[in-house]
Amino acid sequence: MDFSSKTLKKKSSKLRKERIYSKAILIDTGILITAQPDSDSLKSTDSRRSHSHTHSRTSLSDNHEDLINSSNLDDDDDNDDIFETASLISCVTCLSDTFSKTSNTTTTTTTTDLPYTSLKGKFPTNTVIPYGRILHAKFIDRNRDSNMVGKIRTKSSSRKLRGSIASIDLNLSGVESNGSSNESFARRSSIELKDYAVNRRLSNVSIGHSIFDDDYESSTNLIEITFAKPRRHDVVAKKLLLDIDDSLLVGNGIVQEILERSYRGTKRKRKILVIINPYGGKGNAKKLFMTKCYPLLIASRCTVDLAYTKFSGHAITLAEALDINKYDTIACASGDGIPYEVINGLYRRKDRVEAFNKLTITQLPCGSGNAMSVSCHWTDNPSYATLSLVKSTETRIDIMCCSQPSYYNEHPRLSFLSQTYGVIAESDINTEFIRWLGAARFEIGVAFNILQRKKYPCDIYVKYAAKTKNDVKTHYMNYKNNGLPPFDIETDNIYCADDIPEVEMISEENFKLRYPFSEGIPDDWEKLDSSVTDNIGIFYTGKMPYIAADTKFFPAALPSDGVMEMVITDGRTAVSRMVPILLALDKGTHIQQPEVLHSKILAYKIVPKIKNTVFAVDGEKFPLEPLQVEVLPRLCKTLLRNGRFVETEFDTI
Ligand SMILES: Nc1ncnc2c1ncn2[C@@H]1O[C@H](COP(=O)(O)OP(=O)(O)OP(=O)(O)O)[C@@H](O)[C@H]1O
Known part of the structure; x- marks a missing residue:
C-alpha cells in the first residue's frame, strides 16, 4: 500500500468514527429535533470531505455492529451520510402519516420515495421521529468511548471553561441501556456526570489549537436511537445519535422514558419462534424474512429462533412439540397455511390452555395468501408487518x-x-x-x-x-x-x-x-x-x-x-x-x-x-x-396493530 492510500485510509477511518449529532427533545408524539449539529464540526467535516474523493461521506449511522445479520442494513451505506439522514428524518416526519394512510388501504405501495432536499448536513429542526417508529434507544457513555471527535457542552455556568480547545476525542461506543455496567453510571447525579465530562474534556485537550468557547455547554444525554426508516417500499432499521435535552431526566432516565413511550401497550424484547415455510409464496419466504423482517426484529432486541417446515403439516407437529416456556410469540413467515397449522398444533396439546395463554401467534407475510397480516398488521409488506409485530397490542381473537x-x-x-x-x-x-x-x-x-x-x-x-x-x-x-x-x-x-x-x-x-x-x-x-x-x-x-x-x-x-x-x-x-x-x-x-x-x-x-x-x-x-x-x-392471542383489525x-x- 502506498503512502497516499494509507493516509487516505487512515483519514477515512477517522471520518467514519466521527459522530455529528443534533439536539432534540421528547414531545408527546416522538423525538423532536430542535437544533442542528454544531456548525463548526460540520464545516470541518465538509472541508475534510472535499479533500477525499473516495471517502467523501461521514456516516452518522454506520455503526451496525450490534445488528446481527446487518449486511442488508449496510447496503445503502453510501446513502447513509448526514445529508441523507437529515433528509430521511424529515421524511420520517412526513411519513408518520403516510404510513397510516397507506396501511389503511393495505397496499404495499407507500409514498416513501419523497424527493429529499439536501440540507447541507443539518438536521431539519422541528422534525419528529414518532415513537411508533422507534425500535430501541441506548445511552452513550462517552466516558467509555474514544472514537468520537466532538464538543461537550455544560449547562452549569459555574463549570464554564474559558480558553481554547480544538477537538476532544471521546469514545462513544456506548453500552446497553439496560446493561449492568451502565447502571452504576446511570445512578450518578447529573452534576457528577457533568463534572466527569468536564474533567475528561480537560484531559483530552489536543495539542493546543482552538478556542475556549464559553457558549459550549456540556450535555450528558447523548442517546443512540434505532428507528424504522422508510426506504423505497420498506422500512429498515437505522441508527441516529441525538443529544436529547430534558428538564427532568438524564442519561438512562431518558432512555427508559423513550422506550416506555415507544412500546406503550405492547411487550418489548419478544422471544419469538419464527416458522418459515420455504415453499411459501413463490418460494422466496426465507429470503423475504431474512432481508425484510429479521434485521428489524434484532434491532428491536427480540430473541429469534428459526424453524423451517419440511413437509405439509410440519408446523402442526412443531407446535405440538414446542417448549412453550421458551417463547412468547410464534411468527409464521409464510402464507396463511402455517398459522392455521400452528393454531391446530397447539390445540392438540394436552397443555393447550397454557399454550394459548402463553403464546401469541402472528404472521409475517411471506406467502401468497397473507390475509392474517393484512387484517392484523394492516399490510402485506413483510417489513412493515415486522414493525407492526414489535409495536402491536396483544389481543384475543375469536x-x-x-x-x-x-x-x-x-x-x-x-x-x-x-x-x-x-x-x-x-x-x-x-x-x-x-x-x-x-x-x-x-x-x-x-x-x-x-x-x-x-x-x-x-x-x-x-x-x-x-x-x-x-x-x-x-x-x-x-x-x-x-x-x-x-x-x-x-x-x-x-x-x-x-x-x-x-x-x-x-x-x-x-x-x-x-x-x-x-x-x-x-x-x-x-x-x-x-x-x-x-x-x-x-x-x-x-x-x-x-x-x-x-x-x-x-x-x-x-x-x-x-x-x-x-x-x-x-x-x-x-x-x-x-x-x-x-x-x-x-x-x-x-x-x-x-x-x-x-x-x-x-x-x-x-x-x-x-x-x-x-x-x-x-x-x-x-x-x-x-x-x-x-x-x-x-381463544387465541394475536398481535393487532392498534389493537384492532385494519380499518375497513x-x-x-
Ligand atoms: N416443506 C414443505 N413442502 C411442501 N409443502 C409445505 C412445506 N412446508 C409447508 N408446506 C405447506 O404449504 C402450504 C401453503 O403454505 P403457506 O400458506 O405458507 O404458503 P402460501 O404460498 O401462502 O400458500 P397458499 O396460497 O396455499 O396459502 C401449507 O399447507 C403447508 O402445509
Missing part, C-alpha cells in the same frame, strides 16, 4: 371450530380465517398447479368459475346473530369500539391511553363446543331456503376482514365479537351483475348488492349435495363431508 365426520371424534380442527364452498373454494384449491403465479392464481380461478356460472347445491343450517344487513350494521356499530382505547392515527402512536387492559386468561371451558356435531342440528337453527342453497355460487364464512391483500370480503368482521361473517351469492346471477360485485371486493361494497346475502352468525352446518368439489378452510383442502362450524370466542370503513359503506 377462532372457529370445524367438525366433520372423518375427524371430529379425534379432534375438531380450528380455523382462524375462513371456510368456503363453491366458486372460491375451487379457485383456491384447484389452482395449486399454478402456484408459481403467486396471488394472481386465485383471481384467475375465481374469474374462470364465475364465467362458467357454476352452481354448488347444498343444505345450510344457521344460528343467526344478525340476520339482515341492517342487523349486521347495528351489531358492527355496537361492537366496533368494544373495550378499545382510541387510536391516534395522526401521530402514528400505538395508543393514546396509558392503561392497556391485560389480555385475559382462558381455561378449558373456552374450548368446549356449544353445538357438538354428534348432537345434531339444534332446534333454534334456521334452514336456508332451498331456492338459495340449490344455486349457491359462493358460500363464504370468515372472521377476518381481508381474505387476500386487495380483497375485503368481510368488511364487518371484528376480532372478538363472538360471531362470524357469512356471505352467499347465487350461482344464477348474470355475469353482467357478478362482474361489478367482484370488482367491488377491494372496497368491500359487494355486500351492499341485492344479490349478495350477508349475515353474522354464531354457528352453521353445510351439507354438500355434489361430489366433485371441495371445501377450503383457511386455504387448506378439507374433506367433502357435512361441515359444522361454531365460534370459540377469544364498513360504517361508511
Whole structure:
C-alpha cells in the first residue's frame, strides 16, 4: 500500500468514527429535533470531505455492529451520510402519516420515495421521529468511548471553561441501556456526570489549537436511537445519535422514558419462534424474512429462533412439540397455511390452555395468501408487518371450530380465517398447479368459475346473530369500539391511553363446543331456503376482514365479537351483475348488492349435495363431508396493530 492510500485510509477511518449529532427533545408524539449539529464540526467535516474523493461521506449511522445479520442494513451505506439522514428524518416526519394512510388501504405501495432536499448536513429542526417508529434507544457513555471527535457542552455556568480547545476525542461506543455496567453510571447525579465530562474534556485537550468557547455547554444525554426508516417500499432499521435535552431526566432516565413511550401497550424484547415455510409464496419466504423482517426484529432486541417446515403439516407437529416456556410469540413467515397449522398444533396439546395463554401467534407475510397480516398488521409488506409485530397490542381473537365426520371424534380442527364452498373454494384449491403465479392464481380461478356460472347445491343450517344487513350494521356499530382505547392515527402512536387492559386468561371451558356435531342440528337453527342453497355460487364464512391483500370480503368482521361473517351469492346471477360485485371486493361494497346475502352468525352446518368439489378452510383442502362450524370466542392471542383489525370503513359503506 502506498503512502497516499494509507493516509487516505487512515483519514477515512477517522471520518467514519466521527459522530455529528443534533439536539432534540421528547414531545408527546416522538423525538423532536430542535437544533442542528454544531456548525463548526460540520464545516470541518465538509472541508475534510472535499479533500477525499473516495471517502467523501461521514456516516452518522454506520455503526451496525450490534445488528446481527446487518449486511442488508449496510447496503445503502453510501446513502447513509448526514445529508441523507437529515433528509430521511424529515421524511420520517412526513411519513408518520403516510404510513397510516397507506396501511389503511393495505397496499404495499407507500409514498416513501419523497424527493429529499439536501440540507447541507443539518438536521431539519422541528422534525419528529414518532415513537411508533422507534425500535430501541441506548445511552452513550462517552466516558467509555474514544472514537468520537466532538464538543461537550455544560449547562452549569459555574463549570464554564474559558480558553481554547480544538477537538476532544471521546469514545462513544456506548453500552446497553439496560446493561449492568451502565447502571452504576446511570445512578450518578447529573452534576457528577457533568463534572466527569468536564474533567475528561480537560484531559483530552489536543495539542493546543482552538478556542475556549464559553457558549459550549456540556450535555450528558447523548442517546443512540434505532428507528424504522422508510426506504423505497420498506422500512429498515437505522441508527441516529441525538443529544436529547430534558428538564427532568438524564442519561438512562431518558432512555427508559423513550422506550416506555415507544412500546406503550405492547411487550418489548419478544422471544419469538419464527416458522418459515420455504415453499411459501413463490418460494422466496426465507429470503423475504431474512432481508425484510429479521434485521428489524434484532434491532428491536427480540430473541429469534428459526424453524423451517419440511413437509405439509410440519408446523402442526412443531407446535405440538414446542417448549412453550421458551417463547412468547410464534411468527409464521409464510402464507396463511402455517398459522392455521400452528393454531391446530397447539390445540392438540394436552397443555393447550397454557399454550394459548402463553403464546401469541402472528404472521409475517411471506406467502401468497397473507390475509392474517393484512387484517392484523394492516399490510402485506413483510417489513412493515415486522414493525407492526414489535409495536402491536396483544389481543384475543375469536377462532372457529370445524367438525366433520372423518375427524371430529379425534379432534375438531380450528380455523382462524375462513371456510368456503363453491366458486372460491375451487379457485383456491384447484389452482395449486399454478402456484408459481403467486396471488394472481386465485383471481384467475375465481374469474374462470364465475364465467362458467357454476352452481354448488347444498343444505345450510344457521344460528343467526344478525340476520339482515341492517342487523349486521347495528351489531358492527355496537361492537366496533368494544373495550378499545382510541387510536391516534395522526401521530402514528400505538395508543393514546396509558392503561392497556391485560389480555385475559382462558381455561378449558373456552374450548368446549356449544353445538357438538354428534348432537345434531339444534332446534333454534334456521334452514336456508332451498331456492338459495340449490344455486349457491359462493358460500363464504370468515372472521377476518381481508381474505387476500386487495380483497375485503368481510368488511364487518371484528376480532372478538363472538360471531362470524357469512356471505352467499347465487350461482344464477348474470355475469353482467357478478362482474361489478367482484370488482367491488377491494372496497368491500359487494355486500351492499341485492344479490349478495350477508349475515353474522354464531354457528352453521353445510351439507354438500355434489361430489366433485371441495371445501377450503383457511386455504387448506378439507374433506367433502357435512361441515359444522361454531365460534370459540377469544381463544387465541394475536398481535393487532392498534389493537384492532385494519380499518375497513364498513360504517361508511
Ligand atoms: N416443506 C414443505 N413442502 C411442501 N409443502 C409445505 C412445506 N412446508 C409447508 N408446506 C405447506 O404449504 C402450504 C401453503 O403454505 P403457506 O400458506 O405458507 O404458503 P402460501 O404460498 O401462502 O400458500 P397458499 O396460497 O396455499 O396459502 C401449507 O399447507 C403447508 O402445509
